[in-house]
Amino acid sequence: MKKNDSGDFSVLYVEPTDEKTTLFPVIAGQKKPVVLMLAEQAQAFQRPDDFTTLKHIKRQYSLTIVFVIAHSAQMAQLASRNGFPVYQSMEDLVQAVSAGQLSRQRSLARPTIPLETKAGVEITSRNTAPLRAKEQPIGPGLAPDFSSMPENQRPIGSSTAPDFYTKTEHQQSIGSSPAPGFHAMHETAMKVQMQQAQKQSVSQPLPHIKPKQRRSRRLPTVLAVITMALILAIIGSFLFFSQSFQSLASQPAALVDIGRLTFVSSGQVNESSSQGIADQVILDAHNLPDPAPGKKYYAWLLGDKNQSDPTSVGLGALTINNGNTHLFYAGDAQHSNLLLITSRVLITEEDATMPPLSPSVDMHSWRYYGEFSSTPIKAADNINNYSYLDHLRHLLASDPTLEELELPGGLNNWLYNNTGKLVEWTTSMRETWQDTKDSGFIRRQTLRVLAYLDGTTFLNKDLPPKSPLLVDERLARIGLINVAGPNQQPPSYLDHINHHLSGLLQADSSSATLRKQINDLTTAISNINFWLGQVRQNAQQIVKLNDKQLLQPMTLTLINNMIDNTNHAFAGQLDPSTNQMREGVIWLHDHMQALATINLTAVKPDASGLVPQIVPGNMHPRAFVLNGAKR
Known part of the structure; x- marks a missing residue:
């Protein structure tokens, strides 16, 4: 990996041998907008989950991230589908910046439908419509218009891009020769800025020039206004947070959230195991006192309380910087699902010179703790005595029903995997119908789509008699949508x-944050259910057609409808009536993983020597806070 951050943004050249375990922490540590230049055959971004993890990092650290991908249409498609602007070269990116066409990055829409191909990179577009059966095109003004831009300046599959500018300083990679595109970027930026300087020397005023234009003669005044606004904002924030800290100080110290640990996925998934899911963790904490002289903080994942053979996973030592700490644990070589074997997190304060191999048995060295509740939920319909932890594991690690059917990895993983297959099958149908009119292929792909929608148990509802099963029976045992009541x-x-x-x-039920998360997730599920229901209706019509009818234009209309709705279900759709995204499976998959977050609190074990269980929203009555005050 080569890095250049001497300008207004950080350029990272991702080489074929770079691994995500080393690349992602570097990206998370950047303070400027990030440009990722992918070398040909770069292995760090090969799977959809690679971009999902990067989205998590982008959201958590409020980063602006842009891709430059010149050699792979597939990677460009994956990046743009996940909301990242993509350019074919650094020159294109610099020209777009200089043309003033770039605005702050937003996840406005994920491209889904192939439109045209240029220089080996697939440029995509999408049809969007309200969430109802009849599709309507997007009206004017409802989506960003790039029609006036030269083609080489348009971001691939993205309507917006980051707000940053290039400098004229020499762009040189650190510790190695410059990566491809660095000098070209520098030369292009120099030419652009020389042209801008020449334009500014012309006395004729330009219409509608706003004060934020670069190198404007009013720039010092604008900077003074912005500086004053920032000072006022900082003062206001200081007063606000002063009141907040006073409010927190009045609460029981053991209930104060000092940080959190989140399980994330590397994407190194395997259809026969739960590996690659929740196999990494990110820990962030704040307001931590410095450890005692000769001591360090160490983070650990712990197994369930009822385990006869206690499990602990060492995450490493914490580095404290002004009371804050950040730790990324890349998991083990097997990409083991950590949520499947652990449910608690502990931070200890121990010897700095001799790193411990396991958490100290001296409980006075235990400083911070958090857990997923394993207390059975008191509800009349909870006949299986499921806890919060149980429900979470069924979603993200292992579900008993799926395990019986040889489908490891949890519900979230299989919904994502199987919906993605529908995208592949439906898209290939249109290409074949237009190119070769192969009616047999159209029928086979439709049968595959129905198999994944219905599940093998209920597939007989839609397939003609004696139809063959054209998919792996194990992978289609569970249907995507309900078809039997x-x-x-x-x-x-x-x-x-x-x-x-x-x-x-x-x-x-007391957590307002969780209620908001669940409400958003269930709304997305409702959208996905509607779109996949439309796909099933179109597929049911196609399987009833004979070979001659399959070659008629009406079949292409049905295929196009299937493609549109499958892509909406997978990637979401911009609703033109509200200009808001109706989220799909990609968003659902990403945000469902965010539920696997443990809040950390400053607690000590009780006198019995057991770490008290923290039920969400409550603290064990015998829990001690750090200062020893008992509540």
């Missing part, structure tokens, strides 16, 4: 996920 067994992926999301809410 509310009591369908086994339940569809969408219904099953909804059930466990409701269980999480039952376990922690």
